[in-house]
Amino acid sequence: MxxxxxxxxxxxxxxxxxxxxxxxxxxxxxxxxxxxxxxxxxxRSAPELPDGEPARILVLGHRLEAGRPSGEFVARLSRALGLARRWPAARVLVLGGATSPGAPTEAEIGRAWLVAQGLDPARIGMETRSRHTLENLRNHRDATADAGAEALVTSRLHLHRALLMARNLGLAPMPVAAEASLQPDxxxxxxxxxxxxxxxxxxxxxxxxxxxxxxxxxx
Structure with missing residues (x-):
């Protein structure tokens, strides 16, 4: 059961x-x-590239729209794809569970999007049990034993909260903004x-x- x-x-x-x-x-x-x-x-100040070469690129999920990635999620995935192509040795980890019973997880949909763009499936990991940002990061921390620099990709307005939670959980990711600039919202x-x-x-x-x-x- x-x-x-x-x-x-x-x-x-x-x-x-x-x-x-x-x-x-x-x-x-x-x-x-x-x-x-x-x-x-x-x-406003978030960079589009991490401070150094990452061993892992973490992509925070976003609520799906009719089983497809939202525009905000696509922006995050697109940024992660660019980083993965810039650093071919880095792994990509998509974080995000299902927001309703029986629905696909955000991580599964995000992984499928990345594979469709040509990224090697072997480079992509998933965290599929979380339902919100805090669980995303906590589950990732608990499942990751190896050290290494990490880049955290999410939307500009989400970055402050995500970094605050990550650092209080003992993580030290390098922030990366999904969008090129901050749009009024x-x-x-x-x-x-x-x-x-x-x-x-x-x-x-x-x-x-x-x-x-x-x-x-x-x-």
Whole structure:
């Protein structure tokens, strides 16, 4: 019998969400506002190439559209493909599970896209069990034993949160932006800012309450 996956949000996620909303209210929006500024700063300054040659190129998945990669996912995959061609020894790892029961995983669809573009299937690995960014990175960390420089490819507005989570999990990836430049998208910017604020609030609360199980999950 297959194990039922844990709830997407979970008890601790609900508690930290309430805490994040309270902090936002008590600070009159200043706390999430600062997170928005940090997201924008990272998005504007993110490079299109890693600082050095990567051993692995990590590609964060994105919600599929009718079983096909979204435009945002294609941008990430295209950037990873360019890096893979620039560094032929690097492996590509696509991260992303299924967002609905019975659906293909983001990693499977991403791998198929890369293969269709001519990338050697032997160079492509997959992480298919995760449902969101934190699980993407945690599952990758737990499954990767060998050291080596890693490039992390994702959308510009997603990079700040992804790097924050990766570094708190003990990873040290080199950031790479999927898009050539930052395009105006205020709703997405505000949403990413709140997600960063929620993550930081949850981590601070876990440390304050000494909840080791929470910290083990979020870094």
């Amino acid at each position: 297959n194990e039922r996956p844990p709830p997407f949000l979970g008890h601790d996620g609900a508690i930290t969400l309430v805490a994040a909303l309270l902090v936002a209210a008590l600070t009159l929006g200043i706390a999430p506002g600062l997170a928005v500024l940090a997201v924008r700063r990272t998005a 205020l709703p997405r910017l505000l949403g990413e800012g709140f997600m960063v604020h929620w993550y930081l609030t949850g981590r601070a609360l876990a440390r304050l309450l000494r909840r080791r199980a929470w910290l083990a999950r979020i870094g």
